[in-house]
Amino acid sequence: MLKGDLVFSILIFIGALLLLWVTFGFEQGSALAGAKVGPTFWPRVLLGALLLCSAIVSVGTIRRIAREKAWGEKLLTLDRGKVRFFAAIGLSVAYFLLLPLTGFILSTPPFMMAFMLLLGEKSKGWIVGVSIGMTAIIVVLFTKAMYVPLPRGEWLFRQFSLLFY
């Protein structure tokens, strides 16, 4: 855990450094190029402070690792929890990619079913009932009652969604 903590704070430090470099591209063509409080002023103040704070946390973590002699600990152990975590991320990414393509109605029930199974739900009735029922409730509530549009998808999927909203 301590090594992961160190990696995270170092990543923040490196990210801040990279973003600081990115700020030099902001003022090109700006009406306020070179002004005292132009568009780069505030981000640079923040990034400077972020570099300082992440350095403090990194040094503090290194000192803790040395004190607790934790240099030998593994950075990543692939137990069941981690597998579930990465599967949840994969499932979420697949859902977000499918949502604009297949629309809300066709992508949501399979996603919910898969996620419920992933979290260890065993009751098939609950899995199917809640997935389909919640999708129907959301469609009615958002599109019919509140006129909030949901993703419709593309091509044939769009035509299918248009049958409902």
Place this chain on the structure above:
Amino acid sequence: MDIWLSAMQVVFQPMTLIFIILGVMLGTVLGAIPGLNSTMGTALLIPFTFAMSAENGLALLAAVYCGGTFGGSISAILFNVPGAPEAAATGFDGYPMAQKGMAGEALGYAIMSSVIGGLFSVLVMNLVSPQLAKVGLTFSQPEYFALAVAALTLIASLGGAQMARAFIAGLIGLLLATIGIDELTADERFTFGTKALMGGINFIPAIIGAFAIGEILAKAEEGKGLSGEHLNIKVSTKLPKVKELLRLKWTIVRSAVIGTAIGILPGVGATTAAFIGYSEAVRWSKHPEKFGTGVPEGISGPETANNAATGGAMVPLLTLGIPGSATTAVIIGGFLVHGLQPGPMLFLNQPKLMYVIFIAMYLANIIMLFAGLLVAKLFANFRKVRYSILGPVVFVFAAIGSFGIRNDVADIWIMFACGLLGYFFKKFKYPIAPLIIGLVLGPLTEVSLRKGLFMTDYALGPFLLRPIAGTILFIAVASVLWNLYSVFIKKGKASMEDAE
């Protein structure tokens, strides 16, 4: 007195009462569902009010506004998904309290604080509206900057001994708020050429992601409690006893004043009011280290302030015709469909209507007590559902709630990215609240600072010489220094004990 009696005759007609009750119920339900809110509700109801009398129509819209501001706290407390942005700060202590098995108590504190905050602000609104509106208009950029800084100093208190981590979280939040087109120069910042980022990061998907998605991913990894065997609990809303409320009296009074004052300031709104209410609750507490673990003050502080902001936001609307918040801007439409123009002339030409709105808002806040209990009971039942079912349902609501803000899938990705950030923050013990505080207050802080510096010829000194701004900044800086001092004293003691 005649005008009061005549307005009461209108409000206590059965039809008007029904509209107010329906308005509060609808507002509370809309507020509790992520992705829907009272601004949306009032906008959709405006065409319906066209067929009503102006009194009934505006009473209905005011009732939706009051109910909606409270409703967001229900889902924030029960599921850590704030139904509305103004409820984000309520979740900081509301959700931990619910996790301790005290969801009913947390909801009770939220309801009572909302009712008191709402009633206080309506009282202020109807007693000193014109005078307050004039004071509000004297606020300039240095005062706005001082207010934002005062709220940001909360970050120092939230970190406890791990202050550097809290600052990192806050700075990342402030940095996320800079993404998009610069408000003052129209330059693109951190958009990396993508159109989706040009509009900036809306804080609602970010809040939903950091809290809800981060939690779901963490739960998936832990694998504990997913089957729900621990959920054989009865969640029934318990209103706090008078003794418990009296214990919170200063938090409630302070937040009611803060919320009303902030609500009056055009464009600041209930979300900022809630964060400042929370911040001040922490600052004046004898046990600031307990905040974030589920303390009643952490619920009463923001919840009183955000509902007090509803009455406050109506002050500039009714007296000057300037909306104090997004919902009051929509309510202007409610006036216009009845051929009315809110502003100083309305008090002269339609005094009865003004008093009808005042009484309707008093009544709406009282009805909120019952509506809150009812809706909270309905939503509390979902907490009994095992997490292997509830998790995916919350996930889909979070995704659609984020999508609904701008009808843009990019907001879902922003939500997910913030969810991952929330997960890692949780894992490596970085507090999430400062990230959200930074994101919410970022635009106000930056714009008021830069505009203020333009005004003062790039000198910070004049900020301190202005009476209101100077006082707020002095208190804010003093509290950060006190926090730093306390942390170093504690660390010093700890290292001495280690040495012994």
